Amino acid sequence: MLQAERRSNIIQHLHEEGTILIEALASKYNVSPMTIRRDLAALEKEGKLVRSHGGAVLPESMEQEVPYQTKLSSYKQEKEAIAKKAVERIPQNGRVLLDSGTTNLEIAKLLKSRSDLTIITNDAKISMELLHSESQVISTGGELQKDVGAFIGPLVQELLRNIRVDVVFLGANAIDLHDGITTPSMEKAYIKKLMLDSARSKWIVADHSKFNKRSFAHVCNFSEVNGIITDDQINAETRRQLEQETNIY
Structure with a gap:
């Protein structure tokens, strides 16, 4: 040829x-x-x-950053199902780190009635969702990313370097069998790496639309997390291949 x-x-x-x-x-x-x-x-x-x-x-x-309002209306039922599975992994009196994103917003909705937790987040919407929670809520503060709702910058990084949590739920822009977890910017990737470093138990939360895609900046490999919590719409072959690399729930 x-x-x-x-x-x-x-x-x-x-x-x-x-x-x-x-x-x-x-x-x-x-x-x-x-x-x-x-x-x-x-x-x-x-x-x-x-x-x-x-x-x-x-x-x-290559996946790009998506405005918060667009994500809010996408795959809502799937995100609610993921949230229900995620909260099962939160211990009593636990310290929970919620990454920015609408899947973690659904987790926050299930946690706001609890009073035994310490919840840390770099998401403005999640902070507001937990406004009346009886649990201790810590917002990282920092520079607000326009139209996305995430806090970024050195204030966020400094706080994350100095905390230790029981469990982190990390959002994912893109998940690829060969490239692992990726996100649109180097800064967001660095913040996610710091989140992983701070936690004992590390989970990716992502609906099926995030799979077989890649973005600009590498966050982590599958060996660096306990597993991925997703919905039941994920392609069967994709699930089979990923189960050889990590736990899929």
Whole structure:
């Protein structure tokens, strides 16, 4: 097969599958992995794909930051189901860290009637949801990210470096089998890393729309968390593959 034909076929395959792997392509076209890497490098230079760890994805599959109001109306039933599973993992008198996001907002709604917790969050909406909670509520403060509702910046980072919690529920913009958990900005990724460092028990909470996608900045690998709490709409093959890497609930 000519180089141009192989590269054309690679792009066609990528549009059909959404992601491609170097080893699989090398076997499919009976060429070396290095040849495939050169193909992917050339195609990336043309703007036709974005190389990832072990393969490539389409440029448009890179997840961007979504406004809070848009997220609020998306997959609400699924997020409520995830929240019910998540709260089962919170101990009595526990210290709980809630990352920003609408899935964690649903968790907050279930926690606001409890009086035994310490709840820390970097989300303005979650802080307001817990306004009348009998539990102790700590907002990180910081710079408010416009249209997103998350607090970011050095104040958030400093607080997270100095706390220790029993459990963290981390939101995810994108989850990919090969790239792990990713998010749109380096700053958001760093804040999420600090959250993970502060917690004994670490859980990703994400509805099925976040899977098989990737974003700009790497947060963590699957080995760094206790598992992922999601809804029952996740693709069966995706679940099977991810269960080889972490716990899926």
